[in-house]
Amino acid sequence: MADDSHPQTTETASLGELYRGSGIAEVLAQLDAELVGLAPVKQRIRETAAFLIVDKARRAQNLTSGPPSLHMCFTGNPGTGKTTVATRMADILHRLGYIRKNHLVAVTRDDLVGQYIGHTAPKTKEVLKRAMGGVLFIDEAYYLYRPENERDYGQESIEILLQVMENNREDLVVILAGYKDRMDRFFKSNPGLASRIAHHIDFPDYSVQELLEIAELMVGKMDYRLDDGARAAMAEYVARRIRQPNFANARSIRNALDRARLRQANRLFGAAATGSQAPGRDELMTITAADILASRVFRQTSAADGEAAHAPLSDR
Numbered sequence: 001m002a003d004d005s006h007p008q009t010t011e012t013a014s015l016g017e018l019y020r021g022s023g024i025a026e027v028l029a030q031l032d033a034e035l036v037g038l039a040p041v042k043q044r045i046r047e048t049a050a051f052l053i054v055d056k057a058r059r060a061q062n063l064t065s066g067p068p069s070l071h072m073c074f075t076g077n078p079g080t081g082k083t084t085v086a087t088r089m090a091d092i093l094h095r096l097g098y099i100r101k102n103h104l105v106a107v108t109r110d111d112l113v114g115q116y117i118g119h120t121a122p123k124t125k126e127v128l129k130r131a132m133g134g135v136l137f138i139d140e141a142y143y144l145y146r147p148e149n150e151r152d153y154g155q156e157s158i159e160i161l162l163q164v165m166e167n168n169r170e171d172l173v174v175i176l177a178g179y180k181d182r183m184d185r186f187f188k189s190n191p192g193l194a195s196r197i198a199h200h201i202d203f204p205d206y207s208v209q210e211l212l213e214i215a216e217l218m219v220g221k222m223d224y225r226l227d228d229g230a231r232a233a234m235a236e237y238v239a240r241r242i243r244q245p246n247f248a249n250a251r252s253i254r255n256a257l258d259r260a261r262l263r264q265a266n267r268l269f270g271a272a273a274t275g276s277q278a279p280g281r282d283e284l285m286t287i288t289a290a291d292i293l294a295s296r297v298f299r300q301t302s303a304a305d306g307e308a309a310h311a312p313l314s315d316r
Contacts, residue, residue, distance in 0.1 A: 018053045022095045031088045035081045036217065037210040044201045045085065045092070052096050069198035070098060070173045071165055073187075075180035076203025079249030082177045083137065085203075090135040093173060100133035100171065107136070109143040112157045120153040124160045132172050141176035142186035158190060165196045206249050211238045214250050218257055219287065229289030230260075240297050256295065263291040 019025065028049070031042060055068055070093065074082040087104050094102035107127055114120040128136065138144070144154040165174050176183065176193075180202060187194035206214065215234055219226055226234060237256060241247060248255075264287050268279050 015053060015057055018056055022053070024049050024053070024092055024095060027088055027091050027095065031085070034084055034088075036213045037206055038081055038085075038203065041081070041085060041201055041203055044199075045089065048089075048199060049092050049096075052092070052098060056096060067170050068098075069169065069196070071169070071197050072173070072175045072199040072201065073183060073197045074175060074177040074201050074203060075183050077179065077205055077249060079251030079253075080203035080205065081250065082203055083139070085201075086135060086137045086175050086177070089175070090173075093135065099135065099173060103134040105131035105134065105136050106139065108139050109154065112138070113144065113152075113154050115153075117153075120156045121160060124157045128160070128164050128172070132168065135173045135175060137175045137177065140178045140182075142178050142182040145186055145189055147189065158193060162192050162196065165193075208235070208238050208242065211242070211249070211253055215253050215257060218254060222261075224257075224261065224285050224287055226287050227289070230287045230292050233289040233292035237292055237295060237297055244297070256292075256297075257287075259295065260287050260291040263294050264288070267291065 028042075028046060031045065035042075052068070072089070074086065076082060083106060086106075090099065090104045091102055093099045105127065111127055112120070112124045114123050144158055146152040146154055161174065164172060176197065178186075187197075212231075212235055215238075216226065234256075238253070241252060241256070267288075267290070268283065272278060
């Protein structure tokens with residue numbers, strides 16, 4: 001029962017109404033369901049959402065001093081959920097009215113920088129035109145700047161981005177992403193770009209237990225399941241793979257499961273070819289320990305251990 005001796009103020013009620021009416025809780029719940037762990041990242045997203053809701057309440061009371069700066073930088077290793085979080089952030093910004101369209105345009109250097117004089121500006125402007133009204137996500141953004149190459153055209157793209165980020169900040173949010181150390185060097189080389197980024201969010205690597213939870217979620221979404229032996233084998237796979245070069249967090253887990261599904265299919269097909277009874281629903285869904293243990297990760301080799309030395313990120 002509510003305590004009538006402490007009635008809600010109009011400001012508090014307005015914030016509550018903004019929160020409930022915006023559907024932000026639904027987006028945050030979806031983010032929790034999609035991504036295992038990442039507690040500090042999810043907290044920063046909640047804090048950003050709270051800031052924007054309060055900003056809207058201030059605007060309603062004519063307390064605003066201008067639009068908030070929403071450009072962001074996501075740093076972390078591959079496979080830590082940066083693109084997924086960027087997509088959900090676009091949803092939040094759209095629901096709160098900070099962007100016109102609930103869409104995200106994801107690009108890399110190749111989409112922005114041309115190969116010859118006069119090619120870069122049209123490419124960059126075309127990407128910006130597609131992204132306008134929403135969110136532009138530039139992965140591995142540091143590759144835009146290559147000072148070692150005097151004939152590189154990346155700086156031209158950066159200058160166009162700087163202009164648009166400043167002049168069109170009410171109609172476009174730019175999120176730059178990449179490895180933290182490289183992004184730090186990139187910003188030191190481009191102070192004008194660094195000054196326009198208001199929000200920096202670091203994405204930590206997943207723990208072994210979190211990677212196992214991710215594996216369970218992935219197979220479930222594909223109508224597969226790991227039996228007890230496969231779970232134990234997957235735990236050992238993760239413990240080994242995480243120590244090898246080119247490990248890419250959830251991306252490596254997805255690749256490993258794709259290979260396991262291929263082995264399962266070959267195993268079932270081979271059994272059928274020998275005249276065995278056709279597999280039932282349960283067999284078609286089940287990945288066994290053998291399907292995991294056949295990975296090259298379990299083969300002890302030289303210093304270039306496992307598949308990472310042969311095919312980066314293939315997780316065979």
